[in-house]
Amino acid sequence: MKGDVIKYQRDNIDTDVIIPGPYLKIHDYNELAKHAMEGLDKDFHSKVKEGDFIVAGRNFGCGSSREHAPIALAYSGIKAVLALSFARIFYRNAVDGAFLLPIEIDESTYNSISNEDSVEIDTEKNEIKNLTKNQTYAMKPFSELIGKIIAAGGLFNYKP
Amino acid sequence: MNITEKILARASGKTSLSPDDVVFVNVDKVMVHDVSGPGVIAVFEKLKKKGMKIEKLWDSSKVWVAEDHFVPSVDQVSAQNIVLLSDFTKQFGINKHFKYGMGQYGICHTLSHEEAMVLPGEVYVGGDSHTNTTGALGAFAAGLGHTDIAYVLLNGKIWFKVPETLYFKLNGKLPNHVMAKDFILKIIGDIGTDGAAYKTMQFGGDGILEMSIEERLTLTNMTTEAGAKSGIIEPDQKTSDYLAVRGATKYDEVHSDANAQYEKIFEYEASELEPIVAKPFSPENIAEARDLSTTALDKAYIGSCTGAKYEDLQAVARILKGRQVKIRTEVLPAAISIFRKAMEEGLIKIFMDAGAVVGPPTCGACCGAHMGVLAKDEVCISTTNRNFPGRMGHVESKTYLASPLVVAASAVTGKITDPRDLK
Structure with missing residues (x-):
């Protein structure tokens, strides 16, 4: 999975x-996408491309349980969020609804990746390649x- | 095992569980409201398009529905969502639907305890992050998104990773000028907005035993703001009395074992706690109210699942009685039953005599959706739970979070005010 990075150097997004x-009253996923990140970055909708990744700090997605959040990002084209940590409901919404991959990275990876870098994510090797900087980082493997x-394509496709 | 581990063990058919075990647990109660309900309906539609047949729920008697975020309807889209929700409850035979304009209705988390919708020992999930609130009754209560709630509605179970528990012990009774809100803001200031991420926050000690159920609910309500999966308080005589008044006497209480494990124990002395305010733009950004006494305000808001329960209104009335508000002040009781009681006990008259406006229960202004949003640069002091950028209106508005006593005292002076400093 290859894409370009939109980086927000901040915690608690x-x-x-x-x-x-x-x-919150809107349940048309494409309509929600038009307003993604509106409270932080008015230009997000115009700059985001299909296949992009977001890179951010600690506690990404904290606050409400609104599934609108991963939906708005996913329907904007975001395939993964790489963050130091995630709030629990955002994390499980992203995974159970198969909207995007929430990938935990460490501090040095976070500092190494810059806005607009091209990166490649390999979830089998648990590796992130920075194609712009020719660096390789480890991602925290997903729990079992x-x-x-994720492999099943969301909670409804998963057979316990 | 502690209370949370025991509830999850019972609900997953295990004899023993430890933190980090992942289990599918059987759910006792499920709640959706007018945001998560249509969200679940959208998930159902997606599944149906993929060929899944959805004719009935796992158990519609265990599901209940609230209308709270966009009532009164803001526009045609939100009006349509209420119609969608009504069609949904009709189609699946859900009888517990608290409808706006038809007797009892209100904010979902308030109804969860006002109407005894959830009982001690139960596993309760809701399509809202503040579902944690109801843990004050001794239940495991956690918020989930639309896909997870849809899964529960069809399968009656959901996965959880057994959380570590942080134990917060309160020694002594809170002083008169300090409320549970001050205590939980202090805790969030101490541990941070991800200080309890993925964990349970349990409250105990003689200070909690002294505390009323409604005050306990303020504590568990705001565990969400520390990132917690759930908040919980072991049930006691006050819990059973509270539930008995509401007609609930049959349930299976769970208590921590004597050798229960907690990841960490935090101790607080009630007598040392002060009125606390969380400054913009985070609930962890705390200060003592007295240190902010020069902060000028445009609005005081008394509302939400956090700060518009009956005792919250009583606290506000204690301050507003015989005084006038100096800034725009709105009081929105969290449920019709609370509104009615406040009317019968003369609180509404006190609010109106003071110059405040009194409105119907809604989440509207708390989440910046409607019914009193903030303009650019406006400053609000609020009994609610979040003060992120844009939370209560314009992204450049500011919200200070505080107890009902502090918010009412500030309404009187127009500046952030410790209730002890009111003349």
């Missing part, structure tokens, strides 16, 4: 900035159940 409260749900 919450669901209210990922998709603000007034849009999470890996199985």
